[in-house]
Amino acid sequence: MFTACELGVFDLLLESGKPLSSDAIAACLGASTMGMERLLDACVGLKLLAAEMTLEGGKEALYRNTEISNIYLTKSSPKSQYHIMMYYSNTVYLCWQYLADAVREGRNQYERAFGISPKDPFGAMYRSDEEMLKFMAGQNSVWSICGRDVLAAFDLSPFTQIYDLGGGGGALARECVSLYPNSTVTIYDLPKVVQVAKEQFVSPEERQIAFHEGGGVLLVESLLNEDKSGPVETQLYSMNMLVQTEGKERTAAEYSKLLEAAGFGVIRVRRTGKLYDAVLGRK
């Protein structure tokens, strides 16, 4: 299925509008006739193609798409799964080759499959603009068949402002505004994903879909001195946190560490001179 998609078999048969022989398909797609004939027969076995014998001698088979291939495997179909097929074929399956290692180590397999650091999975998945685009297009194709079902599982019409965190290429947002015409959806994602989504997937005319890059969090807390020597009000607050909530007051360095662990890169601290101070973390 992956190979027939990649070589364009289903697209060619859709465009031709008539069944074609393996020779004709091989010639159009620049493939060997021997290889193509086997691929086409395997696709018949998988029910992705149907074959009928020509009357002349009953020797030559003519191939056509089955309904399922026309709907899901041709690039131009509104429900096309072509992009996710290609993503599985060229990326996901290469990681699955090391499934035993993944199970043994409990880790992703980017290092073995692609020679890249496994520490930041999205950094690895987006190792080039091309890879990022392939991932986004793949995810979008999934929502063309699954989006409506998840969005209709509950009546979301009372929610007119919807935020899609990690909303990627926006296909789910598009399904959402189509199902709930009174809603607007704001997509939050990484800056480069938002840029590509705006350029390639969501047009400015789709006014019910907006984007937001990055974000910030403002911690309003009473900061302890770094050596915890004061201020006394904060030390007493910390005692209160213990008896009331099992929480505690922290130093600026301790809050920074928490924010860093949550992925906030730029962290700034302002002591106000009053009871509460401010720590701003930005992504």
Ligand SMILES: C[S@@+](CC[C@H](N)C(=O)[O-])C[C@H]1O[C@@H](n2cnc3c(N)ncnc32)[C@H](O)[C@@H]1O
């Ligand atoms: C599994 S994908 C899902 C994409 C999208 N929801 C869809 O289904 O098409 C996860 C999304 O989270 C985004 N993401 C990962 N890390 C992020 C971060 N730190 N801040 C914002 N978005 C992030 C990725 O760029 C990606 O679009």
